[in-house]
Amino acid sequence: MPKIQINFSIDWEGESLFELKDLIKFRRKLRYEIPITHFICPAYYLIDRQENAKRTMSAIFTGDEIGLHFHALKPLVKSAGVEFRWDENFYRPLSSWLVVLLNKLPVNLRNYVFSSIVSGRGVPLGVYTQSEIKKLLLFSKELLQNIFENHTISGVRVGGWLASDRVLRVIEQLDFKYDASSVPPEIFSQGYSITNIGNKQDDYFDENGIFTDYILKIWGAKEIPIGFLKNTIYKKIFGEKFLTYKSQPFSILPQLTEIPNNLGLSDFVSEATMRQTFDEMLAQASETPQLMSIGCHVEGEEESKLAVFRFIEYIQKEHSDRVEFITLDSL
Numbered sequence: 001m002p003k004i005q006i007n008f009s010i011d012w013e014g015e016s017l018f019e020l021k022d023l024i025k026f027r028r029k030l031r032y033e034i035p036i037t038h039f040i041c042p043a044y045y046l047i048d049r050q051e052n053a054k055r056t057m058s059a060i061f062t063g064d065e066i067g068l069h070f071h072a073l074k075p076l077v078k079s080a081g082v083e084f085r086w087d088e089n090f091y092r093p094l095s096s097w098l099v100v101l102l103n104k105l106p107v108n109l110r111n112y113v114f115s116s117i118v119s120g121r122g123v124p125l126g127v128y129t130q131s132e133i134k135k136l137l138l139f140s141k142e143l144l145q146n147i148f149e150n151h152t153i154s155g156v157r158v159g160g161w162l163a164s165d166r167v168l169r170v171i172e173q174l175d176f177k178y179d180a181s182s183v184p185p186e187i188f189s190q191g192y193s194i195t196n197i198g199n200k201q202d203d204y205f206d207e208n209g210i211f212t213d214y215i216l217k218i219w220g221a222k223e224i225p226i227g228f229l230k231n232t233i234y235k236k237i238f239g240e241k242f243l244t245y246k247s248q249p250f251s252i253l254p255q256l257t258e259i260p261n262n263l264g265l266s267d268f269v270s271e272a273t274m275r276q277t278f279d280e281m282l283a284q285a286s287e288t289p290q291l292m293s294i295g296c297h298v299e300g301e302e303e304s305k306l307a308v309f310r311f312i313e314y315i316q317k318e319h320s321d322r323v324e325f326i327t328l329d330s331l
Contacts (some may be wrong), residue, residue: 003282003322007037008312009180009295011069011157011265013121014041017052021057026309034312034325036061037295039069039157039180040143042143043076065327067152067180068141071159072123080139082132084120090160091122123223124214126164126228128250133170141174154329156183157181160211161261162218165230171257179252180259180293180328182234184243185220185265188212194221194240202268204331229317245277248291257276259293259328266296266308282322289324291331315317 010023027036040061044052060066070076075085125133137156147154154177158167163181173178188208189198200212217224221242223235232251243260252258263269263277274294281290294312296305315323 003286003289004278004287005131005291005324005326006057006312006315007259007293007295007326007328008034008308009037009039009067009157009265009293009328010298012038012040012044012056012298014043014069014071014073015121015160016118016299017042017044017055019299019302020055020059022305023298026305027059029309029313030253030316033063035063035065035327037065037155037327037329039067039068039155041069041071041076041159042140042147043071043073045143045147048081049147051217056147058316063327065155065329066144066148066153067155067157067328068136068137068144068153068176069157070125070140072120072125072128072136074120075135076140077120080136082128082135085127086120086123086218087325088127089120090123090124090214119221120298121159122211124160124162124164125158125167126162126230128169128210130166132320133167134173137170139175152329154178155180155259157261158324160214162214162229163216164228164299165233168233168256169176172253172280176256177327178249178257178259178331180261182219182243182247182258182260183215184245184247184260184262185216186244187268188215191221192216192242194242203270203273204268206268239266245273246281246290257331259291259331261293261295263292265300265304266294267304268299269294269307271311271314274308275314278315278319282319 074084098195156176158181161181161183184190188202192198218231221240222229238284245262247260247262249259297307
C-alpha cells in the first residue's frame with residue numbers, strides 16, 4: 001500500500017488562456033498517466049465557447065478530474081442573473097502609496113493587477129447572500145458540465161480559498177461531494193500559531209496584503225462570528241486549532257467532505273517546503289495513506305508552475321514505490 005497519496009490540482013482562474021502553453025509544455029515532461037484535478041472557472045466559456053473549450057481540453061487527459069473553481073468575475077456574476085459587487089475585493093488598493101508601488105510594476109503585471117480590482121476576481125464569494133451564492137454556483141456548475149459532458153463535477157474550490165459558512169452550506173445543498181477551499185494559514189504567514197500571527201509573508205517572503213488577512217481570519221485559530229468571513233462551521237470542528245501542512249480530509253458538514261489544499265499552490269509554496277513536508281509525512285507511521293495536496297495556477301508565472309513540476313519529477317525518481325497520484329473524486 002502506498003504511504004502517501006498525492007493530488008496535483010490546477011486552478012483555472014477564468015480570465016486568460018495565454019499561459020496554457022506552459023502547462024502543456026511541463027506536462028509533456030511527466031508521465032501522462034499522472035492524473036490531475038482541474039478546478040476550472042467557467043467564465044472562459046461565456047465568449048468564444050467552442051474555441052476556449054477546445055483550448056482547455058488540449059491540456060486535459062484521460063483519468064483527469066474536472067472540478068468547479070469559482071471567482072466572482074463580473075461577466076460570470078451578471079450572466080447568472082446576480083447584481084455584481086466588488087466590495088471587500090482583496091486586490092483593491094488600500095492607500096496612495098500602494099498605487100505608487102503598483103505603477104512601478106511592469107506594464108503587463110500592472111494591467112493584470114488593476115484589471116483584477118474591477119473584474120471581481122478578488123471578491124470573496126461570501127460577500128453575496130446565500131440565495132445569490134446558490135444562483136452563482138448552480139449557473140457555473142451547469143455551464144461547466146455542459147462543456148465537460150463526460151465528467152461528473154464532484155468538487156469545488158472557491159476563489160482565494162475563502163469558503164465561509166454561507167458558502168459551505170450552499171456547496172452542500174448543491175450536492176457536491178467535497179469542498180477543497182481550505183488552506184493552512186502558515187502558507188501565507190510563516191510562524192503562524194495560536195499566539196503568534198506570524199510575519200504575514202509566504203514561502204517566497206512575499207506579502208499578499210489584505211488577502212493574507214482574510215486567509216488568517218477564515219482558516220485561523222480564532223472564530224469569526226459574523227460577516228463574509230464567518231467561520232463557525234470550521235471552528236466547531238477545530239476549536240482553537242487550525243489547518244497545517246499535514247491536515248487531512250474531514251467531514252465539515254453532514255453531507256460534505258472538506259479536503260484541505262494542505263500544501264497550497266506553488267505561487268505561494270516553494271519546492272523546498274513541498275519536499276520537506278513530503279519527507280516528514282513519509283517518516284511518520286500511519287495505517288492509512290496520508291494525502292498531500294499540491295498545485296499551481298494556469299494563469300500563474302512559469303517559474304511557480306515549474307516548482308511543482310520539479311517536485312513531481314523528484315517524487316517519480318526517488319519515491320515512485322511509496323506514492324500514489326490520485327484525483328480528489330476518488331477519495
